[in-house]
Amino acid sequence: MTEVESGLRRVALDVRPLKIPAYRRLLVGQGVSFIGFQLTSVAVSAEIYDITKSSLWVGLLGPANLIPLVIFGLWGGAIADAVDRRKLLLAGSVVAWLATLALLIQTWAGLKNVYLILVAVVLQSIGFSITSPTRGAIIPRLLPRERVAAANTLNFLVSSLGSVLGPLLAGVVLVQGGYGTAYLVDGILFGAGFYAAIRLPRLEPLGEISRPGLRSVVDGLSYIVSKPIVMMSFAVDIIAMAFAMPRALFPQMAAERFDGSTVAFGWLSASIAIGSVTAGVFSGWMGRVRRQGMALTFVIAVWGLTVAAAAFAQQLWLVVVLLAMGGAADLVSAVWRQTILQTYAPDEMRGRMQGVFMVVVAGGPRLGDLRAGATASAFGLVPAWAGGGVACAVLVLITGLSVRAFRRYDSVADRLKEQ
Template sequence: MSSDPQPSSPDRHATASSADIDGETDTDIGDVRSDPRAARGSLSGRAGRLARRAAIDTRPLGHVAFRRLWLGQAVSFTGFQLTSVAISVQVYDLTKSSLWVGLLGPANLIPLIIFGLWGGAVADTMDRRKLLIMASIVTWTATLGLLVQAILDVGSVWLIIGLVVVQAIGFAISSPTRGAVIPRLLPTVLVPAANTLNFTASQVATFVGPVLAGVVIGHGGYAVAYGIDAVLFTVGLYAALRLPRLAPIGGEIRRPGLRSVIEGLRFLVTRPVLMMSFVVDIIAMGVAMPRALFPEVADTRFGGEEAVGWLVAAIAIGAVVGGLVSGWIGRIHRQGIALIAVIAVWGLAVAASGLMGSLWLAVLLLAVGGAADLVSAVFRQTILQTYAPDEMRGRLQGVFTVVVAGGPRLGDLRAGATASVVGVTASWTGGGLACAVLVVVIGLAVPSFRRYTTAARGPVAERPDP
């Protein structure tokens, strides 16, 4: 709230007491009643104010370093998504086997787990700008390797998988590092808005990248796709190069290694607020994510492959729309209870979508779930970035990266295995309902998480749970 710089007076208090919440005096109201045009103007003014309050908060973009980082991430992640599709299509083109395409999953996930945790530990011990540059160069080198093998028409699946591993290593290190950088670039009050901007841009890239890949591969081939990614990635590399020096601050700086990773995990398990922010995400993705069921439902209920694309896109579309009307997120202070609520909404929306016989109703409900998931991601990332001390932030961002990457894959396994036993509808709807119930029961059972508020951040504010 902003204070009035003018001195108070009896006359001013009398005027204020006759004003409504929008600052209109009795004279204003009288004019509105006597002039319909004024009434319409007042209503449009209120609508405009409400729209501005609901619109995505772009204040972090006023900070040059963050603006470069955000734009670089948005552009380069679009290229990353384009390349991910191109790799899958090229591997299938070379092998005519879905098994080989499936092997790209562990080729991405295993390095992500190992180097996500290790990279987070390194981010706590060295200049994060230098580490982000190094990791970005690793990823860029892998993309250039994919480009060269496509130009030369090498035709080696093992070479492609090896380059995917290298690419995943670079991404696993850069992702937690980038997350740990944001609280150093911005005031704490702008961190939720910054995360909203980041997640919204990522969802746009998740939608645009694959669509662009279909057009590019069809008309230009794999080399053009990888070439576009290489060019787009230079924007992200430039943003990293222009960051200020971000040397470690606070605490005892240790050499990164297994001991450092274990210290980070030990810190996490002794802080219920942080621990619960990860637990509820695992519940949301591992229990409710219905993605693995989309092909079967599209075939048996919605009439074919085209429906799969809409089901996959629905969550991303909802997240983008949710991001565009996310101005209210930064005004939520009880982030613990808010996180429980939005994950429950995610679960219920997923459950309802699984019962729909209409594709468009299912898409609409999944979009609602996608919007709730974006809000959940913003709250979780914000709690981590503002609660954890800087000397632990990299390691905890590493855990965040692993959870975000691994949760949906656990959800795929859960959904597929459950559907093979009880059927696709029970698996889809039952998972959503179970998620909503579990997150409410488990979340409310931890008092420090339930009462967590932005008014008192950090470990010193946490009272032991009874």
């Protein structure tokens, strides 16, 4: 083997988790069904605007998605620590599928009822808020610990691909078949995820079982506060998304710098996901990083600085390249954050940790949208965009490096200590 071949193997995507049949089915099922989920998300936005001709009504999809995610994400994580996770994944999947069925029926019936659509979106969000933390808690039960980071990379890569393919598919399906066809395709693609859940082994809870409810949720939050390593994995993520996420500023940049070009807006919207997919393909090295706390701190600083640099770029290709670099750093940070949660926390806490993780992942970018929009209105595009990125880099370095346990966390030493 040449040195070049050896080097490529070291950085190429680690696919060894795919040797585990249960995980392989889960990943493929998640990927296929997530394309349908993204397809429906685009179709719902388009249908609500078509009915109301109001962006305000489309904006109400934000709270309709976020509020159930916060409430049922925490509760769903608590349940995942107390019951067979396979059964819970199946139950949450059925809830999400019923929401798609409701959307399909109301469209075929020609009801054009925006309230019914929003109720269906809430129901879909409830199903997602149950299945997502449950699926995250299942992965460490299917794989040896040293393969969890690689499995998370595959998961985020599949999700990034779905975030690209779903909207592209929506553009074709909505033109050719309309909203009903979009929901029908989603309902069919859902079958892949449901089949994967059915084929999972029994996953009864391990360790001490606490009754799911408010007390269980509080216990999970108390665990986070008492463990600096876990607490910091959430803190640095909130800093990254709340300060540096530039998504809400894409329309303004397209209008002011690129003459309102829809092509430019499309490239801006896809740029972060492009970087995430690219990083996923060349991610073989991620699982070999031991000092994940220190590495996570620096990679989020890179995310902030590349986002800040993009604010000053005058050529579209350069803005896209810089945002793609930020997207690559974001995927790396997501893999390490998820891996820390799944391997550091005991099994009886993993469901609740995944529930909080999902709430942070869902809520952080929305806080970032609010921060970006408010500061852009007050100070202009470049100060809001670049200032947020710089603030992210500075804050994450101060925060991450000041907590000794997080700074010195060694994933391999922690694993050997348990043995």
